[in-house]
Amino acid sequence: STGQPSSGQLITGQLSTGQLTRPAVQLRELTRSFDGRTVLDGIDLDLPAGQFTALLGHSGSGKSTLLRAIAGLDQKVTGSGRLTAPERLSVVFQDARLLPWRRVLDNVLLGTDGEEKGRAALAEVGLKGRELAWPNELSGGEAQRAALARSLVREPELLLADEPFGALDALTRIKMRALLRELWERHRPSVLLVTHDVDEAIVLADRVLVLDRGRIGVDLTVDRSRPRGEYRSRLLGALGVT
Ligand code: ADP
Ligand code: MG
Numbered sequence: 001s002t003g004q005p006s007s008g009q010l011i012t013g014q015l016s017t018g019q020l021t022r023p024a025v026q027l028r029e030l031t032r033s034f035d036g037r038t039v040l041d042g043i044d045l046d047l048p049a050g051q052f053t054a055l056l057g058h059s060g061s062g063k064s065t066l067l068r069a070i071a072g073l074d075q076k077v078t079g080s081g082r083l084t085a086p087e088r089l090s091v092v093f094q095d096a097r098l099l100p101w102r103r104v105l106d107n108v109l110l111g112t113d114g115e116e117k118g119r120a121a122l123a124e125v126g127l128k129g130r131e132l133a134w135p136n137e138l139s140g141g142e143a144q145r146a147a148l149a150r151s152l153v154r155e156p157e158l159l160l161a162d163e164p165f166g167a168l169d170a171l172t173r174i175k176m177r178a179l180l181r182e183l184w185e186r187h188r189p190s191v192l193l194v195t196h197d198v199d200e201a202i203v204l205a206d207r208v209l210v211l212d213r214g215r216i217g218v219d220l221t222v223d224r225s226r227p228r229g230e231y232r233s234r235l236l237g238a239l240g241v242t
Helices: 063-070 104-109 115-124 140-152 170-187 198-204 228-238
Strands: 015-017 025-034 037-047 052-056 078-083 089-092 158-162 190-194 207-212 215-221
Touching: 025 063, 037 063, 037 215, 052 063, 052 198, 063 158, 063 190, 089 140, 104 115, 104 140, 115 140, 140 170, 170 190, 170 198, 190 198, 198 228, 207 228, 215 228
Parallel strands: 015 078, 052 190, 052 207, 089 158, 158 190
Antiparallel strands: 025 037, 025 078, 207 215
């Protein structure tokens, strides 16, 4: 159902939500400009259900803009296609965005019921015993674990993550990568992970996209039986790093 993109407004009924379970996301001619400067220039993208996809790109290439559009948070994007219904979607940002006046478990449960599920999610991310801690008692890594638990408990069809480990130290980042992959293997949401780290993309994702000049310049499938170095040099080349 491809429609004509118009300028300035999201076309309700064309970029609609909740009508599809497969693929999780389907975008046609997605376009977004800021003050006459085109950041997303007619993007076509399908995210199949259950796929782990990474989105690479230079700083300022429009990764967060694309993620916000897919999250349904941008009313000014144009194009057509289908998004995941908001209630089937979770978003994780670079900062955990926990509410400081609520304990960890209450942050996880926010807007949902089922305390047992919340406790189970915290146990899954390694925060068993920290249910009653306050957010400011958590390290950066622990806060991101809590943010992942908050996402999990909603059993999302699509998990969007915008540089979720970007603010963490190198060792914590490695642990969190492993945790994210493990959670994905267990629950199988579609994941779109925005990162500027080529190695993170290759280690985690089964498909890697590069956003360049408003378009998806590279769309490659990662075969885990092949040496990572091949993908690494291709992706670095696509990013203009040689
Ligand atoms: P990335 O996440 O890849 O670093 P962004 O999506 O944040 O890039 O930004 C892409 C471009 O769009 C940047 O040039 C940025 O300045 C611009 N941009 C993003 N959001 C806005 C906004 N709300 N108003 C004006 N310009 C914006
Ligand atoms: Mg960004």
